[in-house]
Amino acid sequence: MSAPLLAVEDLTKHFDTSGLIGSEPPVRAVDGVSFEIDRGETLGLIGESGSGKSTIAKTIIGIHEPTSGRIRYDGDEISVQTGEQLDRIRSEMQMVFQDPTSCLNPRRTIRKSLHVPLRSVGLGKAERRRRTSELLERVGLNDEYLNKYPHELSGGQKQRVNIARAIAVEPSLLLLDEPTSALDVSVQAKIIALLEELQAEMDLTYLFITHDLSLVRNFADETAVMYLGEIQEHGTTDRVFESPRHPYTRALLSAIPVTDDAEEAYKPMSDPLEGEIPSPRDVPSGCRFHPRCPHATEACGRQHPSPYDVDGSEVRCLAYDGETAGFEDLHDRTAQLASDGGAAE
Ligand SMILES: Nc1ncnc2c1ncn2[C@@H]1O[C@H](COP(=O)(O)OP(=O)(O)OP(=O)(O)O)[C@@H](O)[C@H]1O
């Protein structure tokens, strides 16, 4: 079997900010995160603000150095690569950020912005011109935009230019960090349609970060749910949405606004999420979610759960450790949910 295109193994990223603001404990932004994405697939990454989603993407792309752990691209561990091999891997992965404006130089025309990545792979002037027009057309803009400056474009058009830049060097992996959340709803749908077309045409692999649960449900093959630097649940998108096991996933999904009865039937009944996500400088002992979990037992404050295999999903919750008793309420609820095929309890 071929290697997954991207394999993240036990990745940790802590930010040590002491020195800047006195001696504070480090920010444990990402702690022991592992996942794989096969070529052509989309992994959706969801979770509350501050849970570490962007930090994962920025560490994969090389904006941050990992504190520990390994990132493999097509089987090759990135941290041991040098020279041309490292440059090749770096150009194979590109990132699209949330804010379409901040990534474009306001003093550069769209043509010049698109020339930057093309020059970096050694294309000559004539070839750059041809490729720039091709790229613009590919993202749904015509040559009229070449001589415009970013401020002359709408948010959606700017994001199209950012996507054109990202695909300019024909990468295999795109890290999409909330690429549509700064845009109007009608524009969001068009950008998502564009990303879907590009994925099919170029066999692209996506890590798709979003707060929009309906979007991830429609767009991602697999979904991973982050909380305080850890993945709490990871499985196929259908399974995570139809039969969520982790109390955090259940609480997150129960907050999705529904528009009809059919959607209502899919919502797991769960107590809504209360309180704030704790500081990543001072993570709770045991299960990181236990202070907010309606099912927490005394063991949850002591024992840090490993990810358990539950019907093909990975779930980081002691309720699924066969040795640990005291979760009858959660088991009853999830068992009923599974036997009802996702219907509400
Ligand atoms: N460069 C940095 N230095 C110090 N702390 C940081 C840095 N970048 C991120 N953090 C902290 O790491 C934690 C995770 O941040 P991150 O941006 O990865 O979260 P996120 O899940 O992407 O949130 P959001 O949904 O709001 O984008 C937060 O507590 C954040 O304040």
Ligand SMILES: [Mg+2]
């Ligand atoms: Mg983020």
